[in-house]
Amino acid sequence: xxxxxxxxxxNFKAQTTTGDIDFHEWMGSDWTILFSHPKDxxxxxxxxxxxxxxxxxxxxxxxxxxxxxxxxxLKDHHAWIxxxxxxxxxxxxxxxxxxxxxxxxxxxxxxxxxxxxxxxVRSVFIIGPDKKVKLTLTxxxxxxxxxxxxxxxxxxxxLTSEHMVATPANWTHGEDCIVVPSLSDDExxxxxxxxIVVIKPYLRTTPQPNL
Ligand code: BEZ
Numbered sequence: 530x531x532x533x534x535x536x537x538x539x540n541f542k543a544q545t546t547t548g549d550i551d552f553h554e555w556m557g558s559d560w561t562i563l564f565s566h567p568k569d570x571x572x573x574x575x576x577x578x579x580x581x582x583x584x585x586x587x588x589x590x591x592x593x594x595x596x597x598x599x600x601x602x603l604k605d606h607h608a609w610i611x612x613x614x615x616x617x618x619x620x621x622x623x624x625x626x627x628x629x630x631x632x633x634x635x636x637x638x639x640x641x642x643x644x645x646x647x648x649x650v651r652s653v654f655i656i657g658p659d660k661k662v663k664l665t666l667t668x669x670x671x672x673x674x675x676x677x678x679x680x681x682x683x684x685x686x687x688l689t690s691e692h693m694v695a696t697p698a699n700w701t702h703g704e705d706c707i708v709v710p711s712l713s714d715d716e717x718x719x720x721x722x723x724x725i726v727v728i729k730p731y732l733r734t735t736p737q738p739n740l
Pocket of ligand 1: 670671
């Protein structure tokens with residue numbers, strides 16, 4: 530069954546390029562992005578993993594760890610990492626899970642047989658420190674993911690988990706937010722010291738509260 534928003538991310542034990550892990554223990558109290566890719570030694574995947582490696586400082590700023598997965602072997606992962614480092618001018622600095630028996634892929638419903646027979650599609654799970662799934666994305670093999678968008682969603686998820694705001698379309702860090710409907714105007718004015726703008730009774734904005 531698919532893993533849905535709000536579910537506890539299923540725990541698993543795995544072999545990874547940085548050693549064996551128990552997923553929940555490895556996550557600790559950080560945010561986590563678990564992302565699958567179809568196959569080692571393929572071009573789109575090579576650029577994706579290189580991109581995530583280069584963005585480590587941005588993930589660190591957000592207390593977020595990255596972990597990748599495909600159904601290839603550890604031996605292949607290690608050989609491919611050399612290619613990624615060479616061609617993407619970086620050093621892969623996060624674990625890659627070798628899910629050769631597809632147990633984790635099945636647990637997270639990462640194999641979509643009508644799209645790709647036996648390989649994992651490009652799934653993304655962003656998981657909070659409470660181990661609950663906060664966001665899922667699924668991309669097909671031929672479309673590389675936009676990891677700037679993934680960082681943006683982590684910003685939004687972290688903000689909205691701490692403040693009674695939502696983020697409008699295309700919001701990025703620093704822009705005005707939406708006051709959640711459950712707050713009355715008076716409650717919102719008391720909560721948001723920078724004030725609120727009432728555009729419609731159901732559409733109210735406030736400057737980003739944690740700046
Ligand atoms: C790729 O990463 O380039 C890729 C992987 C599987 C199918 C198509 C493309």
